[in-house]
Amino acid sequence: MKKQQNILIIGAGLCGSLLALRLGQRGYNVSVYEMRPDLRKVDINAGRSINLAFSNRGNKAMKLVGIEDKVKTLCIAMNGRMIHDKKGNTFLSNYSGRDHEYINSISRGGLNALLLDEAEKHENVSIYFNKKCKSVDFKKTTALFKDYETKSEFIEDADAIIATDGAGSAMRKSYYLAKKFLFSFSQDYLTHGYKELSILPTQTGGYKTYKNALHIWPRGSFMLIALPNLDGSFTVTLFLSYDEGTYNFDNLTTPEIVSEFFQKEFPDALELMPNLVEDFFNNPTAPLGTVKCSPWHYKGNTLLMGDSAHAIVPFYGQGMNASFEDVVEFDAVLDQNLENWEAVFKAYESTRKKDTDAIADLAIDNFHEMKDHVANPIFQEKRKLEMALEQNFPNEYSSKYSLVTFNEDIGYHEAMTRGRAQDKAILNMIADKEINSNDDLKVILKKVKKATQDILDDDKIAGLK
Amino acid sequence: MKKQQNILIIGAGLCGSLLALRLGQRGYNVSVYEMRPDLRKVDINAGRSINLAFSNRGNKAMKLVGIEDKVKTLCIAMNGRMIHDKKGNTFLSNYSGRDHEYINSISRGGLNALLLDEAEKHENVSIYFNKKCKSVDFKKTTALFKDYETKSEFIEDADAIIATDGAGSAMRKSYYLAKKFLFSFSQDYLTHGYKELSILPTQTGGYKTYKNALHIWPRGSFMLIALPNLDGSFTVTLFLSYDEGTYNFDNLTTPEIVSEFFQKEFPDALELMPNLVEDFFNNPTAPLGTVKCSPWHYKGNTLLMGDSAHAIVPFYGQGMNASFEDVVEFDAVLDQNLENWEAVFKAYESTRKKDTDAIADLAIDNFHEMKDHVANPIFQEKRKLEMALEQNFPNEYSSKYSLVTFNEDIGYHEAMTRGRAQDKAILNMIADKEINSNDDLKVILKKVKKATQDILDDDKIAGLK
Incomplete structure (x- = not known):
């Protein structure tokens, strides 16, 4: 394919701006249209999560485009989950038994601004703001935009359109509504919604609670979490049912009830949040949904990438990482020098789809794990054992969490399959008292490996994998 | 609730006409609006499957409304799968080891006509044809119709609207497009489509091949099936990929290629189908999709039932049976005398949804089983063993197929969970040579039960169920 081709990217969020940067580096003529104002000039954080979890898969993409060091300055390391019980007791549960494996809290806005700056350094990349895509004619490879400044509409065409919106x-909506091909599509909402709150910095700009952790207040059917920001604040998120349980979003309607709820369930968090009631009633309650679809591409004309192709719930901290990994995978397909865009899009989707399906399912699993299992004794024993295995056999054992989060050279689907089998093996061996924490670790490792392999083999024979 | 309430039913297909009959029997004022002409007066078979598999769950509904004997006269028993290999060899694989367990081929039109006749016997039931529902205002409990005869549009209101369309x-489209509540929705297409063909009767009105079986020509990545009709004909269905493999719907474009394909893959069927080419090019190719959604109801105003709530692929022969079972389950909830329609709809969905999700997944499993596994030696050994277990321990063993098809008092979800565990247990014990067909059957039964229970227990501990 000729490098001088014109690529239109819809959306200059995290995925779109990274894609623009990478395609710019590869020599394509890239035009990006974004519906929001330029976030480097206007403050537009409202309604979207302020900080995000950034880990190995995301970092692999940063290495690819050569900005790993710049991104590092935006990161705050989170070494584990700091779990808060109702009495305010805390304990730290590391994410890995290997010290160099941790996740990071990063500012969405800061990272997006960096990616836009880097993309715009390329002459062959142009980014236009305040241009909202209304629909895509995927047969003609054109997109209809509304200019929010001039209020006029205009059509752009390109050799290929990639929607990262x-x-x-x-564009996904155009695929769905046009009914020109069989488009499989799902949107699945949890019965829980979320609301962002905040713990403000101390008067001297310090952190009011431990900085280097992802804080969790698990309460079985709901939970609160907090991630640190560079300015000393924490962004706090409440995950709660819309209409079930004693307290829910539908009935938390007065300052008194909200305060009562936090006093009862999260007293130590409430102490750090004198601004709770104000935040609670100022900030929107938003739904938690999973989107899957296929095909992502229409012939060689158009392609969905990032959240537009696979939106997931936030509980594995992998949403941004998965979208960045999309760009890494797409780049690898471009390296194959296939004959045309249709071949590229097809090859990309056929290798990538199983992995984005897997992280969507893993994220739902982790919703239940975070709000519930992390406070469960048998689960805690499993985590303790896995930490010991990772510490003592750093090259031989990785937990499901580590496979998903820290093993960027293993696809999500493989991480899920192996990780779930391991979890099942360990939980059952603990329950059946076939292993216990006093056993020799080498013996335990051998038993875990064998039981895991047996589970995988049995599933295979039953045609389940 | 008062019995004199007005219920509007959208759609007078199999589910809608059964629901109208049952609600009529219960004393409600029922109005049914159907977009098609009255199928008792006009021949409108084109494009929909002509015959269907009818089994225990469907029959339970017929008993409920008191028409079991009338339905029996429309049925042709199919005792098993008659499997045809490429050389024209056949062997019959029974559906059950118990003689009284078999499925039936039934005419869609004949059964629908009977249900309409029975419903209309009730003064409080009115059925209107040629009235197409365009949208539902679920907040106002009104539906907008287009009258195909007068070309005019009109709005109907009711105390509750049930869409069986x-x-x-x-109505599901109105739920989706209105965005007034969080509506989870999926449509999933297989990469295969289907086309109906036919084996005509002999000149004397007899059957050209064995009457009392569901014929299958499994070929790994595609298959042909045939179900008998009362007039001596068979309705034949080709399931084939749209665009993959040597032969597919996209490239079967000339009489020569179609004949070549059948000559190579289904020579014994081709002999019975001199009308093949004509049928092939006259009949449409249709997609195979699964639809799931939730919630089915909006407050106490509206409810989705039957295929509108859960469309499934046809490979378990359960589509009609599941929709009929909806009416049985709904009827059981009505017996609870709950306080209002909202409570009724909520109770119905919360018990029913897991079962319709399960049959949707089972139907996809069976697609792979029918086109592929039925010709696989280890699968055949399992089936032989299960037949022997069912024959010798009729009260102690049921295969997954029997649990789903012949055990109408077990929900689909439980049938799936137990059935999958049994399959996994047996396949693994055969593969590991832990059982073989020469063993004492009593010992085998004991082993199968133990291994099945172990699988269920292990899954439970791992939080998988």
């Missing part, structure tokens, strides 16, 4: 993608 | 439901 997020969970509410206009 | 099939896989392309107008």
Whole structure:
């Protein structure tokens, strides 16, 4: 394919700006249209999560485009989950038994601004703001935009259009509504929604609670979490049912009830949040949804990438990482020098789809794990054992969490399959008292490996994998 | 609730006409609006499957409304799968080891006509044809119709609206497009489509091949099946990929290629189908999709039922049976005398949804089983063993197929969970040579039960169920 081809990217969020940067580096003529104002000039954080979990898969993409060091300055390491019980007791549960494996809290805005700056350094990359995509004619390879400044509409064409316009993608909607091909599509909402709150910095700009952890207040059917920001604040998120349980979003309607709820369930968090009631009633309650679809591409004309193709719930901290990994995978397909865009899009989707399906399912699993299992004794024993295995056999054992989060050279689907089998093996061996924490670790490792392999083999024979 | 309430039913297909009959029997004022002409007066078979598999769950509904004997006269028993290999060899694989367990081929039109006749016997039931529902205002409990005869549009209101308007439901579309509540929704297409063909009767009105079986020509990545009709004909269905493999719907474009394909893959069927080419090019190719959604109801105003709530692929022969079972389950909830329609709809969905999700997944499993596994030696050994277990321990063993098809008092979800565990247990014990067909059957039964229970227990501990 000729490098001088014109690529139109819809959306200059995290995925779109990274894709623009990478395609710019590869020599394509890239035009990016973004519906929001330039976030480097206007403050537009409202309604979207302020900070995000950034880990190995995301970092692999940063290495690919050569900005790993710049991104590092935006990161705050989170070594584990700091779990808070109702009495305010805390304990730290590391993410890995290997010290160099941790995740990071990063500012969405800061990272997006960096990616836009880097993309715009390329002459062959142009980014236009305040241009909202209304629909895509995938047969003609054209997109219809509304200019929010001039209020006029205009059509752009390109050799190929890639939509990175997020969970509410206009191009995905065009695929769905046009009914020109069989488009499999799902949107699945949890019965829980979320609301962002905050712990402000101390008067001297310090952190009011431990900085280097992802804080969790698990309460069985709901939970609160907090991630640190560079300015000393924490962004706090409440995950709660819309309409079930004693307290829910539908009935938390007065300052008194909200305060009562936090006093009863999260007293230590409430102490750090004198601004709770104000935040609670100022900030929106948003739904938690999973989107899957296929095909992502229409012939060689158009392609969905990032959240537009696979929006996931936030509980594995992998949403941004998965979208960045999309760009890494797409780049690898471009390296194969296939004959045309249709071959590229097809090859990309056929290798990538199983992995984005897997992280979507893993994220739902982790919703239940975080709000519930982390406070469960048998689960805690499993985690303790896995930490010991990772510490003592750093090259031989990785937990499901580590496979997903820290093993960027293993696809999500393989991480899920192996990780689930391991979890099942260990939980059953603990329950059946076939292993216990006093046993020799080498013996335990051998038993875990054998039981895991047996589970995988049995599933295979039953045609389940 | 008062019995004199007005219930509007959208769609007078199999589910809608059964529901109208049952609600009529219960004393409600029922109005049914159907977009098609009255199938008792006009021949409108084109494009929909002509015959269907009818089994225990469907029959339970017929008993409920008191028409079991009338339905029996429409049925042709199919005792098993008659499997045809490429050389024309056949062997019969029974559906059950118990003689009284078999499925039936039934005419869609004949059964629908009977249900309409029975419903209309009730003064409080009115059925209107040629009235197409365009949308539903679920907040106002009104539906907008187009009258195909007068070309005018009109609005109907009711105390409650129940949509039984099939896989392309107008009310489900209104739920989706209105965005007034969080509506989880999926449509998933297989990469295969289907086309109906036929084996005509002999000149004397006899059957050209064995009457009392569901014929299958499994070929790994595609298959042909045939179900008998009362007039001596068989309705034949080709399931084939749209665009993959040597032969597919996209490239079967000339009489020569179609004949070549059948000559090579289904020579014994071709002999019975001199009308093949004509049928092939006259009949449409249709997609195979699964639809799931939730919630089915909006407060106490509206409810989706039957295919509109859960369309499934046809490979378990359970589509009609599941929709009929909806009416049985709904009827059981009505018996609870709950306080209002909202409570009724909520109770119905919360017990029913897991079962319709399960049959949707089972139907996809069976697609792979029918086109592929039925010709696989280890699968055949399992089936032989299960037949022997069912024959010798009729009260102690049921295969997954029997649990789903012949055990109408067990929900689909439980049938799936137990059935999958049994399959996994048996396949693994055969593969590991832990059982073989020469063993004492009593010992085998004991081993199968123990291994099945172990699988269920292990899954439970791992939080998988």
